[in-house]
Amino acid sequence: MLSRKYRVPKTVFALPQKKTVYRNGYFIVKTAPNAKTYDRIAVVVSKNISKTAVKRNKIKRIVSKCMEKALQNKKEGKDLIIIAEKKAKDANEKIISEEIEKIIEVIN
Numbered sequence: 035m036l037s038r039k040y041r042v043p044k045t046v047f048a049l050p051q052k053k054t055v056y057r058n059g060y061f062i063v064k065t066a067p068n069a070k071t072y073d074r075i076a077v078v079v080s081k082n083i084s085k086t087a088v089k090r091n092k093i094k095r096i097v098s099k100c101m102e103k104a105l106q107n108k109k110e111g112k113d114l115i116i117i118a119e120k121k122a123k124d125a126n127e128k129i130i131s132e133e134i135e136k137i138i139e140v141i142n
Contacts, residue, residue, distance in 0.1 A: 036098050042076040042113045056140055060125060060133045061097075062117040065141060070111035075101050079118040093118050096127050100134040112141070 056063045068074060077097045079090040097116055116137075122130065 036075060036102065040072065040074055040102075042074040042115060056137055058133055058136060060119055060122045060130065061137060062119065063137050063141070064115045064117070066113045068111045068113045072111050073105045074111070074113045075105075076113075076115045077101075077118070078115060079122075083118055083120055083123050089123065093122055093130075096130050097134060100131040101138075104135060104138045114141075 051066050054065045056065070075098065077094045079093045081090070083093070084090050097118070101114070101116070116134075125133075
């Protein structure tokens with residue numbers, strides 16, 4: 035689980051600032067610059083993906099674990115909100131990690 039330091043506060047994306055959106059079949063990623071030297075991450079899995087909290091939390095855990103590994107060596111900071119799409123519900127951990135890596139490559 036990500037420590038509180040690496041989590042995006044809820045108010046960040048409500049502020050008017052430059053935001054960029056990336057999409058693939060599994061996730062939508064919204065990015066915004068921050069003044070920190072590290073990235074902050076938020077993972078959103080809505081009830082439209084799965085009605086049970088167990089499945090939603092599993093997707094969140096897999097995504098946050100993959101993001102921790104992928105973003106350890108970054109120098110500039112960004113705020114990332116990762117929104118899961120319906121396709122992510124049926125994907126296994128390997129597919130999700132591959133898709134996260136693709137998104138990180140595009141963002142950098």
